Amino acid sequence: MKVTNQSLFSLTIPIFLELMLTTIIGNVDTIMLGRYSDQAVGAVGGISQVLLIQTVILNFICLGSSILIAQYIGAQNKDGIQKAISVSLIMNLIMGLAIGFFYFWGWEWILVKIKLPSSLIEIGKFYFRIVGGLCFFQGITLTCSAIMKSFGNTKEMLFVNVGINLLNILGNGMFIFGWFGAPILGVNGVGISTVVSRFIGAIVAITIMMKYCNFKFIYLKNFSFKIMKHILYIGIPSAGEYLSWSVAQLIILSMVNTMGTIEIAARTYLALISSFIMTFSIALGNGTAIQVGQLVGANKKDEAYSQCLKSTKLSFLAAGIVSVIIILLKKPIMNFFTTDIAVLNAAYKVFIWMILIETGRTLNIVIINSLNASGDVRFPVTMGVISMYGVAVPLCWFLGLKLNLGLIGIWLGNAADEWVRGIIMLRRWKSKKWTKKSFI
DSSP states (O other): OOOOOOOHHHHHHHHHHHHHHHHHHHHHHHHHHTTTOHHHHHHHHHHHHHHHHHHHHHHHHHHHHHHHHHHHHHHTOHHHHHHHHHHHHHHHHHHHHHHHHHHHHHHHHHHHHTTOOHHHHHHHHHHHHHHHHTTHHHHHHHHHHHHHHHTTOOHHHHHHHHHHHHHHHHHHHHHHHOGGGOOOOTHHHHHHHHHHHHHHHHHHHHHHHHHHTTOOGGGGGSOOHHHHHHHHHHHHHHHHHHHHHHHHHHHHHHHHHTTOHHHHHHHHHHHHHHHHHTHHHHHHHHHHHHHHHHHHHTTOHHHHHHHHHHHHHHHHHHHHHHHHHHHHTHHHHHHHHOOOHHHHHHHHTTGGGHHHHHHHHHHHHHHHHHHHHHTOOHHHHHHHHHHIIIIIHHHIIIIIIISOOTHHHHHHHHHHHHHHHHHHHHHHHHHTGGGGOOOO
């Protein structure tokens, strides 16, 4: 297996392009359904927030594996690398099957709990059952992608996501617009298209991972419970911060769902735009985490310290610039998604507040990734729970519902949480307490 030292730029750009494509494929259903029906967008938007939980759960194994593998690479421990790959694949397959079973049979209880209007539940129930029920395909692709990134092989998964993206767009076009004489199935057809493209992507991803990481299926029989404990020890707290955020967002989404279908649709489009803004920050955070993990494994902690701070400054600047551009172009951007005047007016009011939330978010994305990669996994989740449920949730309720600010209140409540957590994480990194948390 070949592992080479790479610059942050060479790591980040392929990850950024992959994430951008992943973001597109994650939202292409919403984008294309906007040409079909705003109600369909509202249904898929609400459901997608629930499905984000499955991605978080699957990613906690990926995160634990990638951090452990990166540190094993820094220590040049080839046996540990192969065992970590085996364990992560088996764990995510089992986890994906378990989550899928819960989603497939518990769909009605879940969608009622988030207060999704009954009309939208009826539209989206098949989509939820098929996309959520077969999420183990996504788990396989996520695991292979995390493994490849730990080795610094970031370009290959970019091409996999290009293929998945194109297949999904083709399938959506067939079932939404009737391309090639296909039946127009609306949201149901979009669900079928998403699952088929993920199935093909999973097969290609595992084939590429085995080739580039010199991995064979025979290694799967050497399951290591010690490695599993390491992955869980790293992954559960590491993903706990994001899982906590996702649950908090579900609670906040239930607040939005009481505001009406116009606000639900507007919030869906705004969340989609935000996901594109923060893509570069996530890519930079992932690239930095790879470098920090390898530097910590090689006991070069001063270099790791400096790299995180440099990446944070770059990410903050980029988020600010992109947010300003998005604010200036809000009308053509929203007109691309919908022509409904009520939805447009509800969304326009929120745009100016994007710069506040997106710049604060960069501190959390980059620094928390670096803290996790260094082994300091418990602090971010502890502070995350305190801030999300002590700041974001109550403020969103007070500003959004009590003061009747609607979506503006939701965005301001979330922005306050991002800045509180971000400042705390920056202070933690500068304290250098993470230097004593390495796993190997």
